[in-house]
Every structure is written in C-alpha cells, then in structure tokens.
Amino acid sequence: MNAVMEASTYHYLCQILIAEFDIDAEAMRPDAQLGDELGLDSIDAVDLLVHLRETTGHEIARERFKAVRTLQDIVNIIDSENIPLEQALST
Amino acid sequence: MTPSEQNSIRTKPGQRNAFDGVWGIRLRRFWTALSFTVFPIGALLFGLVYAPLLWLLIWNRERRQRIARASVSKLFGFFFRFMGVTLHDFHIFGDLVGNLERPALIVANHITLVDAVCLMWLFPGADCVVKGSHWRNPIMMAAVRAAGYLRNDDDEHLLTEAVRRLTDGGSMVLFPQGTRVRAEEQPELKRGAAVLALRSHVDLLPIRIEVSPLTLRKGEPWSSIPERRVHFHIHILDRIAPAEYLASSNPSRREEREASHAITERLRELLL
Numbered sequence: 001m002n003a004v005m006e007a008s009t010y011h012y013l014c015q016i017l018i019a020e021f022d023i024d025a026e027a028m029r030p031d032a033q034l035g036d037e038l039g040l041d042s043i044d045a046v047d048l049l050v051h052l053r054e055t056t057g058h059e060i061a062r063e064r065f066k067a068v069r070t071l072q073d074i075v076n077i078i079d080s081e082n083i084p085l086e087q088a089l090s091t
Numbered sequence: 092m093t094p095s096e097q098n099s100i101r102t103k104p105g106q107r108n109a110f111d112g113v114w115g116i117r118l119r120r121f122w123t124a125l126s127f128t129v130f131p132i133g134a135l136l137f138g139l140v141y142a143p144l145l146w147l148l149i150w151n152r153e154r155r156q157r158i159a160r161a162s163v164s165k166l167f168g169f170f171f172r173f174m175g176v177t178l179h180d181f182h183i184f185g186d187l188v189g190n191l192e193r194p195a196l197i198v199a200n201h202i203t204l205v206d207a208v209c210l211m212w213l214f215p216g217a218d219c220v221v222k223g224s225h226w227r228n229p230i231m232m233a234a235v236r237a238a239g240y241l242r243n244d245d246d247e248h249l250l251t252e253a254v255r256r257l258t259d260g261g262s263m264v265l266f267p268q269g270t271r272v273r274a275e276e277q278p279e280l281k282r283g284a285a286v287l288a289l290r291s292h293v294d295l296l297p298i299r300i301e302v303s304p305l306t307l308r309k310g311e312p313w314s315s316i317p318e319r320r321v322h323f324h325i326h327i328l329d330r331i332a333p334a335e336y337l338a339s340s341n342p343s344r345r346e347e348r349e350a351s352h353a354i355t356e357r358l359r360e361l362l363l
Contacts, residue, residue, distance in 0.1 A: 022345040043286055043351075046247045047344065062247065 009075045012085040019089070020051060030072040038071075052078075055088040110177055110320035120316045122177040127313050130170055131230045137166065138233025145237060152239075157216065159237035164215035167208045174205065178321060179302075185327030187213060194262045195296035195330065198284045200362040201266040202300055203307035209325065210264050210298070218256055218263040220249065222270070243269070250286070257291035267358060271309035278363060285354035288333040289347055295333065295354070297361045299326040328361055 010030060017023040023038050034040040040048075045065060053059050060077060068074055078085055110119060141162065149155040175181050197214055199206060211219060223244030225231040235242075241253055241263075257263055265287070268278040288295045301324040304317040334340070336350035 020344045022348055041282065042246050043250065043281075043283055044348075046250055049247070051344075062245075 009078050009085055010071065012089060013071060013075060013078070016048075016051070016085075016088055021048070028071065030075070031070050033070060034068065034074075052083065052085075052088055056083050056085070058083040108320060111318070115320070116316050116318065119177050119320070120314070122174070123313055123316060126170070126174045126178070129173065133166055133170065134230045134234060137162070137237075138229075142233040142237045155237070156239040159234070159239070160216050160218075163234050163238050164212055168212035171205060171209050171212050175323070179323040180320065181209075181323045181325075183213075183325045183327065185325075187327055190296055190327060190330070193294070194257070194260050195294045196257060196284060196288050196291075197262060197264045197296045197298060198267050198358060198362070199264070199298040199300050200278065201268050201271050202302045202305065203271070204313075205307060206266070206271075206300055207264065209300075209323070213325070214262060214264060216262070218253075218261050220253065220263065220265045250283070253287050254290045257287060257293045263287075267355070267362075273310045274305070274308055280355050280359050280363070282351045282355040284358065285333070285351040286347070288331070288354065289337070289342075289350055292333065294330040295358070296330050297328040297358055299328060299362050300324070301326065331357065 014025070014028045017028070017038070017040075018025050021040065021044055023040070027038055029037075032038055034045075045068075049060055049062070049065060058081060060081065060083075064077055068077070109115060142159070145155050145159060149158065171181075191214065197210065197217065199210060201207075207219065207221075211217065219238075219240045220243050221231075221235050221240045223242040225235045226242055241249055241256070243249060253263065253265075265284050267280045267282075267284040269281060272278045284295065287293075301322070303322050303324075304319055306315075306317045306321050307313065331354060333350070333354060336353050337346060339346070342350065
C-alpha cells in the first residue's frame with residue numbers, strides 16, 4: 001500500500017513540475033538532483049511551496065524544505081505530511 | 092552637490108597622477124585606514140544617537156524610514172566622496188537624473204565593498220535588499236533597521252515583500268549575484284531580480300560598475316592598496332521593461348519562468 005502511495009505522489013509531483021515549472025519530463029527520476037539536473041532554483045522552491053499551500057491548504061515548513069536535494073526527498077515530505085497532492089494538479 | 096554635478100573629470104583614464112607612485116601608495120594606505128575608521132564611527136553615532144532620536148521623535152514608521160533613508164544616502168555620499176579624495180576618481184556615464192524620476196528595480200554587478208554605499212548615495216530613498224547578517228552586525232544594524240531595508244535570508248518573505256514594495260511605487264537596489272565574489276571566482280546571476288520585475292511590473296535599471304584596478308573584493312583585506320588610484324565608473328544603462336519579455340499581460344508560471352531566464356541572460360550580457 002505504502003509503495004503504491006509513494007509511487008503516485010511521485011507521479012503527481014512530476015506532473016506538477018512539468019506543467020507548472022516546465023521541467024523536462026525525460027530528466028525526471030526519483031533521485032534526480034533538483035538543482036543540477038532539473039534546473040530548479042530557490043525561487044522555484046518558494047513557488048512550489050506557495051502552490052502547494054494554495055491548492056491543498058497544507059503548509060510545509062521552510063526549514064524542512066531546505067534539506068531537500070532530490071525529487072524523492074520532496075515525495076518523502078509530502079507523504080509524511082499526508083498532503084493530498086492530486087489537488088495541486090492544475091485542471 | 093548632486094552626484095551628476097560632481098561628475099567632473101579629475102583624471103583621464105590611464106593617466107598617471109600624484110596618487111600613484113610610492114608616496115601615492117603611502118598616502119592612499121593612510122587614507123584607507125582613515126576611511127575605515129571614519130565609517131564605523133559614523134555608523135555607531137548613527138546607531139547610538141541619531142537612530143534613537145528618530146525612534147523617539149517620529150512615530151510614524153513610514154515617515155521615519157523615509158528620513159532614515161535620506162540620512163543614510165547623505166552619509167554614504169559623504170563617505171564615498173571622502174574615500175574618493177585620494178582613493179578613487181568617480182564617473183557616472185548615462186542618465187542619472189532622468190532615472191531618479193521614475194521608480195525602478197536597480198540591478199548592478201557587485202565588485203567592491205562600497206558598491207552599495209555608492210548606489211544608496213546615488214539613489215536616495217531607494218529600498219535595498221541587504222545581507223541578513225547586517226541585522227546583527229553592530230556597525231550596520233541601526234542603519235538597516237531604521238531604513239527598513241529588506242533582508243535577503245528569507246526567500247519567501249523577500250519575494251512577497253519586495254513585490255509589494257515595488258508595486259507600491261518604490262525603487263529598490265538589488266545585486267542579482269547575491270554577494271561579491273573572490274578574485275578567482277566568476278559571479279553567477281540569480282533570476283530573483285527578473286522575477287521581481289515581472290511580478291511587480293517595474294522596469295529594471297541595469298547599472299554596470301567598473302573598477303580598475305580591482306580592489307576591496309571579497310576576501311581582499313582593506314589594507315591591500317592597489318598600485319594606482321582606482322577608477323570607479325558607474326554606467327547607467329537603458330531600462331528593461333519586463334513586459335517586453337512576455338507575450339501576454341497575465342502569464343502562466345511557465346511563461347514567467349521562461350521570461351525570467353531570458354531577462355537574467357540579458358542582464359548577464361550587460362553587467363558581467
């Protein structure tokens with residue numbers, strides 16, 4: 001069950017990053033480095049947190065996000081906080 | 092005296108003058124030591140006497156910040172020109188006065204310790220994005236607090252608050268490379284400045300600072316005196332209207348992101 005949930009969180013996260021942040025779909029891997037490989041910077045991090053807050057109502061602490069290095073790190077935070085990521089997909 | 096009036100040519104670039112040579116270097120070493128004594132004394136007086144008076148006498152925060160910024164600009168102008176008596180000759184290229192009339196996000200490359208001092212003098216009343224550690228630095232804390240500058244160590248607050256202040260019609264000074272770099276390093280521009288301009292619909296005013304010979308860079312002690320008197324040149328370039336990089340007035344996040352990268356690339360060409 002847990003594995004399925006994680007897989008879908010990862011899937012949703014990729015969709016958000018592709019749709020909202022124009023990240024190259026082929027570069028997506030759970031262990032992809034956010035900065036070097038996906039080209040995400042600190043402004044994207046702020047925008048992502050704001051986007052998640054506005055669409056799901058969940059606030060992720062900035063301190064937790066500072067240690068994030070890979071997509072899987074974000075997935076772990078989202079799962080541990082039970083954030084319904086599907087709500088964050090743009091319709 | 093306004094900055095543009097004092098834009099006089101004391102020495103032609105490349106020409107040797109009395110501030111070069113062995114005695115010139117000795118004089119400039121003495122003057123540097125004097126300058127770096129005058130600045131902290133002035134800053135401490137500001138913090139211990141002037142700032143508390145402002146807090147006591149002017150209760151309206153906006154008005155107090157306006158007065159504090161004007162004072163900071165005057166003090167920085169005095170200090171920068173005081174240094175310039177022997178240490179540098181200073182020229183402005185481009186239209187300063189015309190650009191003071193309309194608000195802008197003023198973006199410059201960052202070479203020396205006194206870049207911000209110079210720009211805060213030239214743009215009185217401007218807001219400034221300042222290193223967060225200055226809020227705990229005994230020399231700088233009074234000035235940055237009284238003037239209500241923006242600290243750079245909280246991304247989300249910086250982003251929203253800077254957009255709010257720029258949308259309100261204020262000008263702001265920002266160094267898109269974040270900090271100075273060491274002699275052996277290449278500066279990298281971050282796209283924050285472009286994002287702020289795009290979100291607040293304010294022009295970017297790029298300013299290229301040229302310093303030769305290079306001095307007061309990061310990691311460079313003040314006591315290393317350049318062999319020649321420094322040419323400190325400020326090039327005020329043409330404004331960049333962020334809307335020109337957008338196809339629509341209501342861009343998606345993707346479009347805004349793309350435009351911010353394009354503007355940052357343009358700034359890289361202009362400033363570095």
